[in-house]
Amino acid sequence: MEKRVLKDENDRVDGIYKVTGKAKYFAEYELPGLTYGVLVTSTITKGKITSLDTKAAEKAPGVISVLSHLNKPSAPAYEQEGGPAMKIFYTDKVFYNGQPIAMVVANTFERATYAASLVKATYAKEDFNTDFEKAVSDAKAKKLQGQPDYKRGVEDAYKSAEVMIEAKYHLPIETHNPMELHGIIADWRPNNQVMVYAKTQGVKATQGTIANVFKIPIENIQVNSEFVGGGFGMALRTWSLEIATIMASKHVAKPVKLVITRMQMFTMVGNRPAAVQTIGLGANKDGKLTGITHSAFGETSVYENFTEGVVNMAKFMYQCDNVNTRYTVVPVDLGVPIWMRGPGEATGAFALESAIDEMAHALDMDPLEFRIKNDPEKDQQRNKPFSDKNIKEAYRIGSGKIGWSERKNKPGSLVNGQWKSGYGVSIGVFNANRGRASVKGILKADGTLVLQSATSDIGPGTGTGMTLIASKLLGIPNDKIKFELGDSSLPPAPSQGGSATLSTVGSAVNDVCVALKSTIAELAANSNMDATSNFIDVLKKNNLPSIEVTKQSQAGKEREDYSMYSFSIHFVKVKVHSLTGVVKVDKIVSVGDSGTIVSPKTARSQMVGGAVGGVGMALTEESIIDHRYGRYINNNFADYHVPVNADIPEIEVHFINKPDPYINPMGAKGMGEIALIGFSAAVANAVFNATGKRIRTLPITPDKILATS
Amino acid sequence: MQSSDKESNQGDTRRDFLKKSSLITAVALTPSVALKAAENQVDERFAELFEKIPLNLTVNNKAYKTSIEPRVTLLDYLREELHLTGTKKGCDHGQCGACTVHVDGERVNSCLSLAVMNEGKKITTIEGLANGEELHPMQAAFIKHDGFQCGYCTPGQIMSAVACVKEGHTNSRAEISEYMSGNICRCGAYPNIVDAIVEVSKGGNKA
Numbered sequence: 001m002e003k004r005v006l007k008d009e010n011d012r013v014d015g016i017y018k019v020t021g022k023a024k025y026f027a028e029y030e031l032p033g034l035t036y037g038v039l040v041t042s043t044i045t046k047g048k049i050t051s052l053d054t055k056a057a058e059k060a061p062g063v064i065s066v067l068s069h070l071n072k073p074s075a076p077a078y079e080q081e082g083g084p085a086m087k088i089f090y091t092d093k094v095f096y097n098g099q100p101i102a103m104v105v106a107n108t109f110e111r112a113t114y115a116a117s118l119v120k121a122t123y124a125k126e127d128f129n130t131d132f133e134k135a136v137s138d139a140k141a142k143k144l145q146g147q148p149d150y151k152r153g154v155e156d157a158y159k160s161a162e163v164m165i166e167a168k169y170h171l172p173i174e175t176h177n178p179m180e181l182h183g184i185i186a187d188w189r190p191n192n193q194v195m196v197y198a199k200t201q202g203v204k205a206t207q208g209t210i211a212n213v214f215k216i217p218i219e220n221i222q223v224n225s226e227f228v229g230g231g232f233g234m235a236l237r238t239w240s241l242e243i244a245t246i247m248a249s250k251h252v253a254k255p256v257k258l259v260i261t262r263m264q265m266f267t268m269v270g271n272r273p274a275a276v277q278t279i280g281l282g283a284n285k286d287g288k289l290t291g292i293t294h295s296a297f298g299e300t301s302v303y304e305n306f307t308e309g310v311v312n313m314a315k316f317m318y319q320c321d322n323v324n325t326r327y328t329v330v331p332v333d334l335g336v337p338i339w340m341r342g343p344g345e346a347t348g349a350f351a352l353e354s355a356i357d358e359m360a361h362a363l364d365m366d367p368l369e370f371r372i373k374n375d376p377e378k379d380q381q382r383n384k385p386f387s388d389k390n391i392k393e394a395y396r397i398g399s400g401k402i403g404w405s406e407r408k409n410k411p412g413s414l415v416n417g418q419w420k421s422g423y424g425v426s427i428g429v430f431n432a433n434r435g436r437a438s439v440k441g442i443l444k445a446d447g448t449l450v451l452q453s454a455t456s457d458i459g460p461g462t463g464t465g466m467t468l469i470a471s472k473l474l475g476i477p478n479d480k481i482k483f484e485l486g487d488s489s490l491p492p493a494p495s496q497g498g499s500a501t502l503s504t505v506g507s508a509v510n511d512v513c514v515a516l517k518s519t520i521a522e523l524a525a526n527s528n529m530d531a532t533s534n535f536i537d538v539l540k541k542n543n544l545p546s547i548e549v550t551k552q553s554q555a556g557k558e559r560e561d562y563s564m565y566s567f568s569i570h571f572v573k574v575k576v577h578s579l580t581g582v583v584k585v586d587k588i589v590s591v592g593d594s595g596t597i598v599s600p601k602t603a604r605s606q607m608v609g610g611a612v613g614g615v616g617m618a619l620t621e622e623s624i625i626d627h628r629y630g631r632y633i634n635n636n637f638a639d640y641h642v643p644v645n646a647d648i649p650e651i652e653v654h655f656i657n658k659p660d661p662y663i664n665p666m667g668a669k670g671m672g673e674i675a676l677i678g679f680s681a682a683v684a685n686a687v688f689n690a691t692g693k694r695i696r697t698l699p700i701t702p703d704k705i706l707a708t709s
Numbered sequence: 710m711q712s713s714d715k716e717s718n719q720g721d722t723r724r725d726f727l728k729k730s731s732l733i734t735a736v737a738l739t740p741s742v743a744l745k746a747a748e749n750q751v752d753e754r755f756a757e758l759f760e761k762i763p764l765n766l767t768v769n770n771k772a773y774k775t776s777i778e779p780r781v782t783l784l785d786y787l788r789e790e791l792h793l794t795g796t797k798k799g800c801d802h803g804q805c806g807a808c809t810v811h812v813d814g815e816r817v818n819s820c821l822s823l824a825v826m827n828e829g830k831k832i833t834t835i836e837g838l839a840n841g842e843e844l845h846p847m848q849a850a851f852i853k854h855d856g857f858q859c860g861y862c863t864p865g866q867i868m869s870a871v872a873c874v875k876e877g878h879t880n881s882r883a884e885i886s887e888y889m890s891g892n893i894c895r896c897g898a899y900p901n902i903v904d905a906i907v908e909v910s911k912g913g914n915k916a
Binding site for chain 1: 760778780781785788789792793794795796797798799800801802804805807834835836838839844848849851852853855857858859860861862863864867883885886887889890891892893894895896897898899900901902903
């Protein structure tokens with residue numbers, strides 16, 4: 001086992017590799033005879049490729065092959081009828097601008113890049129629409145049900161309430177933009193053995209997709225993905241560019257590496273879909289909610305449907321007998337979206353948590369007091385008690401830390417020269433998932449423990465959390481524990497998504513450690529040793545170099561009896577410049593209510609990261625399309641503004657840190673999503689409190705503040 | 710040679726020009742070798758000779774003497790040729806800072822620098838920052854303050870942070886944030902990164 005320099009047991013177990021440059025991401029593996037793929041993309045938005053001239057590219061120096069629908073590199077599932085509409089290199093149809101239509105493979109990256117510029121396509125263009133808001137308001141545009149309608153009590157009860165508000169909220173397309181560019185190294189070897197180095201949130205999912213498309217046995221496919229440079233949801237599926245690279249490797253019988261460009265990150269690997277939402281709220285004069293209606297339109301693509309949980313929160317987050325929701329998806333001629341951190345729940349929470357603030361204002365109530373007054377005793381949607389919920393305590397902690405008592409209910413009350421200050425609050429909530437995973441534990445007589453599972457770490461610190469669980473249970477120092485992941489040959493685990501990894505894989509780690517402990521105790525008893533003997537002594541006495549246990553773990557019946565959620569409360573203090581409309585976030589306090597905190601340092605970082613993502617969603621991020629051409633116009637880091645260091649103020653993170661008695665053996669619930677869900681509404685609510693201006697369209701840029709009177 | 714000359718047309722001038730010129734030169738020098746090479750269809754290797762230019766530079770105190778196509782960026786040279794993959798590609802446009810290295814002690818986006826522009830220069834990458842097994846104080850501080858999550862921007866952040874301290878832009882948290890804003894972290898570890906830099910700058914370590 002390699003020497004580590006963990007000064008603090010809560011330090012990240014792989015930190016040493018990350019700070020020294022030794023952490024290897026997918027594109028950094030050296031394979032003999034490695035070649036480079038570069039994609040050629042469509043320059044129209046909709047239509048057909050009528051010709052593709054690859055002659056010049058094929059003759060360019062170093063070029064090995066040019067792949068396209070003209071030569072249809074072998075992919076058995078694509079040769080059959082049916083399946084996805086967008087079969088890369090098997091269709092001449094163009095579904096969106098920037099769709100990959102060919103790949104040049106050459107012996108250097110520069111040669112492939114140059115040759116790709118020589119491929120010339122002609123097209124038969126068709127009319128298209130990339131404008132989601134236009135499609136929403138066009139009665140003739142195609143619309144699909146995204147989720148069954150939900151109704152509890154009287155429909156649209158808010159309309160007849162003593163106090164009512166109705167408002168419309170708009171979210172633009174957001175793009176995940178992890179720092180690491182997407183791509184893959186594919187090595188199709190003799191006898192249909194496939195080795196890939198992937199950027200994926202699920203090595204088993206990637207393995208399964210490859211098996212399906214290429215019709216080869218799953219055991220022929222090895223997927224490696226030890227370090228992943230961020231995902232935020234975009235690596236939850238195997239994209240066509242990855243399939244294309246595997247096709248290419250099979251075709252040229254050499255390993256092929258593809259790393260897409262930052263511009264291509266906007267078109268090929270999904271986005272948070274744009275949304276238009278209407279919220280209607282009704283309350284009596286005492287401030288009790290009497291009706292909630294949440295109706296949402298979400299963007300999807302024409303060639304593949306995408307839906308998410310935009311209207312989920314309205315069904316259970318507030319005590320209210322009359323609730324109805326509707327979620328409709330509207331296809332446009334863009335690449336298919338995918339879950340982006342917080343996913344649909346973050347989209348929905350911006351609208352709902354803004355509306356709650358609007359209602360509190362209409363009632364002339366403190367929005368915190370209004371939320372407390374409507375805090376649900378049980379989950380009315382599922383008609384079950386919550387397994388664990390400490391929202392009132394979270395309100396108390398957070399409001400104290402942000403200085404909520406300084407807040408004035410009348411907007412625009414806190415003025416300091418040209419700056420106006422305001423405070424905002426919001427709730428985030430996400431289903432506390434737990435799936436099924438297997439972990440293998442190998443306890444060795446040299447005092448070390450190796451744990452293995454085909455899970456992933458896109459950044460939250462999976463290995464660190466798992467190591468801490470095992471260390472605590474077995475009393476082994478964490479520098480003697482190694483958690484191996486990102487390898488499809490390890491015991492199966494689900495993809496890293498939906499804030500479920502710690503709950504799911506951690507439970508299996510727990511079960512493995514408990515089993516190892518009892519095996520050691522049995523061995524000790526059988527060899528007349530004290531039950532408390534050190535496992536090293538027990539193994540040595542029994543002449544065992546190691547013992548192994550594999551356990552599969554999944555949730556039991558408790559999920560039928562309780563409603564399980566993670567919660568977060570975000571407090572934000574902003575200042576808004578009266579003349580320029582610039583919003584500066586002054587202070588952030590996020591409180592996490594997600595059961596036991598297993599790994600305090602990485603948990604805090606996850607909450608901090610969610611807040612930073614929330615600042616981007618609230619104030620800066622928007623993928624802008626020129627609808628005349630169907631192209632993104634700010635598809636780079638200079639024009640698509642993710643928050644930079646100077647945008648971020650002090651961030652305080654607090655945890656309730658009480659075990660959820662029912663979720664899993666650790667009592668720990670996921671945090672990745674709740675770190676971001678609701679955050680953008682807290683900012684919008686703070687901006688309103690500072691200025692009296694209610695911005696219902698994200699991002700809250702200065703022009704919107706100046707335009708609103 | 711003959712057959713490929715006949716085929717040449719305006720669509721593939723660059724390669725054929727190089728091929729012809731390389732062979733003309735080669736014929737003048739050592740005709741038999743060149744002709745044999747052409748027969749064996751290794752004209753590509755000749756083309757390469759003429760597309761590459763010599764380069765001498767030092768990376769992490771190790772001297773490299775090579776020849777390289779002028780269009781290769783310093784970033785791609787480090788990653789693809791030297792396999793020093795600690796330096797990351799995040800945008801290839803000088804907008805994210807993931808590729809930050811030190812060139813003669815100054816922080817530079819290596820994706821905006823062609824390798825051949827660095828003739829005679831001293832490059833330090835993340836792999837050259839530690840003193841053997843002993844981490845640079847900034848590396849240790851990043852671990853202590855958890856100045857990362859996924860780790861992809863981290864080498865660039867650390868190289869930039871070391872330079873930031875050396876430049877003296879650490880008089881306040883706000884100043885640090887300003888001078889570290891060329892390095893994007895999508896996981897959002899900014900406050901932790903500032904904590905790490907504050908600690909190192911207070912420790913007086915300007916290595």
